[in-house]
Amino acid sequence: MSDPEVETAPQKDAIGRLLVPLAILWALYHLFGAGLGYAGAHDLRAVHIAGAITLIVAWRPLPAPFRIIDLALIAVTVTAISYLIANADEIVGANWFTNEPLQRALGLALFICLMEAIRRALGWVFVGLISIFLAYAVLGPYIPGMLGHRGLGFDRLIYSFYLGNQGVFGSLIGISAGVVALFLIFGEILNAGGAGRTFINIAIRIGGRLKGGAGMVAVIGSAFMGMVNGSAVANVTSTGVLTIPLMRRLGFSRNLAGAIEAVASTGGQFMPPIMGPGAFLLAELLGISYLEVATAALIPSALFYLGLLFAVWLFAGKRGLQPVPEDMIPSRAETYAPAAMVALFVPIGLLIGFILARYTVQYAVFWAIVAAIGLFALQTLAVRLVGQKTAKGETHAAPIRFGPAIYDAFARAADTIAYIAMIVTAAQLIVAIINLSGLGVTLSQIIVSLGQDSAILSLILTMIVAILLGMGMPTPAAYAIAAAVLGPPLGQLGYQQLPSHLFIYYFACLAAITPPVASAVFAATAISRGKVFPTAGYAVMLSLSLFIIPFLFIDNPVLLMDGDISEVMLVSVTAAIGVATLSLATIGHFQHAIQPALRLALGAAALAMIVPGILSDVIGLVLMAGSLFLHLKRPQQRMVMRSKDI
Known part of the structure; x- marks a missing residue:
């Protein structure tokens, strides 16, 4: 798959069709196990991963001559997960880093099966991304500058993945x-x-x-x-x-x-x-x-x-x-x-x-x-x-x-x-490496140092990183990784936790329409038979005003329902006017074409309304009203002039 979020229909051969009833039972296990609490957290996560790998391998099979590899992957996965379930109490109660040779072997085998399942479901991009982070984790001592670290050994990586709380039993x-x-x-x-x-x-x-x-x-x-x-x-x-x-x-x-x-x-x-x-x-x-x-x-x-x-x-x-x-x-x-x-x-x-x-x-x-x-x-x-x-x-x-x-x-x-x-397992692996290697702390320090000079610069950098991550992966993974890297520095710069994480999540979502990957655009052009980049261009034009919304609520959490009702309503109305005004400036048409100078004035008015405060809102509203008055007055003058000429 060229795009990690555009999924092709599963191919079900004889083995795949036989697994359909088991897949339904697996879904029902989630329904009753999680919905009514019949399954413990340890067992639920283990069965979740085992079933996911099995279905991905079976429903996205290799060519017929190589189906024995698919069966081997499924058998290894079931064996490794069964060991975890059978020894759950011992594993949960064990001291840190006590994995035995058998556990290391099973952990490595499960990791290989998981990487192959990720490749089939999400493509080589994700496999390459995880491999880059693994290389960073191992080669830390050889990396110069701030990004260098003491490195993570094979045993610790396998333990964290297989037996620790940042792999198949991670919170994600x-x-x-x-x-x-x-x-x-x-x-x-x-x-x-x-x-x-x-x-x-x-x-x-x-x-x-x-x-x-x-x-x-x-x-x-x-x-x-x-x-x-x-x-x-x-x-x-x-x-x-x-x-x-x-x-x-x-x-x-x-x-x-x-x-x-x-x-x-x-x-x-x-x-x-x-x-x-x-x-x-x-x-x-x-x-x-x-x-x-x-x-x-x-x-x-x-x-x-x-x-x-x-x-x-x-x-x-x-x-x-x-x-x-x-x-x-x-x-x-x-x-x-x-x-x-x-x-x-x-x-x-x-x-x-x-x-x-x-x-x-x-x-x-x-x-x-x-x-x-x-x-x-x-x-x-x-x-x-x-x-x-x-x-x-x-x-x-x-x-x-x-x-x-x-x-x-x-x-x-x-x-x-x-x-x-x-998707979530791949994100869990990357987040684990970010935390274990200290990369998150390093990047946080870089962002905080920039933010101390300019808060808006740190927010723009956060936006860019969240969108870049979202371009290469679906939203849940992009948000999870971006949150691990970008959440702490925003907190150190004085922004509240919930607005900060919603800011990151919002831009991870908008990555679906941001070129060059723009997964939602690819899906839409598959139906419209249009061209990807012109469609993405229209998407950016339509959504450009929407990019200011996170800047509004991270600086003014009242927009997140954090305030009394009158204050929430007032701020919501001014925010809506600001978004509409920027749309006018971007699209450049209201009844008729808007002159370039007035479009710039409308853009400035919208930006003024982004800045929290009554004074900036008043300035923005006055500038917007004046610009619209001049715009709507212009054709009337032309009509008068034409009538006089006649």
Whole structure:
């Protein structure tokens, strides 16, 4: 795979097909083991890694003559993990660095199996990245300057990976097995019940009648899907197959259509209540509840989508793009059919309700999944017994088969869980080396020294590093690594923990639309058949105003709901105006083309509103209002002049 986040469909030969029922049981093990606490943390993480490696190897096999290698990899993995489970008490209670020759051999064998699974799931880029960090860990004494260190031996590396708490039993693996896996199952169950189509119908009803309505539908639909999906690429592939053809049909270019869908899907990783897998890592690393993270992300995510909607509206005016035709807008009865609304929003409401009631996230999502399955079964039964009306009013029985649909949903969930497990495990290995070698401390010292001279410089450097990491890897891994390196120095510079980590996470998300890798853009162009770099260019133009949002909330945590309601509302309004103003400056069109000088003035006004404080906000608002007044007045003067000439 050329792109680490664009996953190809698994190839299932005879062995792969035989493993499908076991994969479903593996997914159910996560559901009951984590959701109801039936599995201990040690066993859950071990089974998580064993199943992930097995499924990746079996469902992405080598050519037929080499299948014996696949079987050997699976056998070694199962053996090494079985040893860990059988000797769990001894391993957990052992003193540091007491690994025996057998343990070292099993650890090395498991590491080789894991690297091969990572290669098949994520590509050579990840293998190369891990290898570079391993080389850094071993060759530390030979590296000159600040980056040099005393080096890590083979025994210590293997111990940390196999028996310590920074390898297969690391905290990131625990989040992958105990939380992320459950949400992936939840998303697949909702999609099996038609969540994607329901969300798109609602989006068409809400935004279809606006200028550039098809683009509005893409933004709103992707925002809805982001609440239950949390992956930029998965969001593109699930909603883009519906929204991109609609945009193309209504006059959007291939590149613009792909860009709108890519940016809209990227925001889903920051959209409560579910957000992306990285959000769960964030909560774990900070030792806070997921509810706190979701609450803090509420206003920034709203600003993201409001800013994007405004940018699409401006582009629609610039290109003369019209609303969705009335005959393509689903009826109110079809959109808000009681059965569809109940099947979709009751599980989501139940999830939010349990979280608000301070139950664990695992318990909340378990019962949300149970509710989703139960309602899907009832909906299927009702359709079979009563039938459903077509658009012409005819009634027929829908060919919905509950059993196969749920079976396929759990199989897809198992494959996605295995894929995410490879991402998180790779990140766990890199983070472990960063911590063990002292690289994180060294880089922190460099950033702090820069930040002492200029806080904004340290933030810009943090942004660049987070985006660069996100270009080469999916968001969860990019955030985990960036947090290990960038989180401590931001704290030393006086920034609060939660705003700092959300700042890092936000830019790790935006890497999905930032060239040259831009995984969400690649996924969108696969559907739109557009060109990658022009699409990425449009994506950057649409999202440029969105890049200021983290700078707003890290300097003013009120935007993270940290303040009284009046203060939160005031700061939110000024932030929204600032984001909209920068969109005006970037796109350069409002009713008609904006002159370059006025675009610069609007950009300066937006930047003034970024700086915390009443004075800067007032200056920005006055500058913005004056610029818009001059802009809107200009064509009126031209019309008067033309009338006089006539």
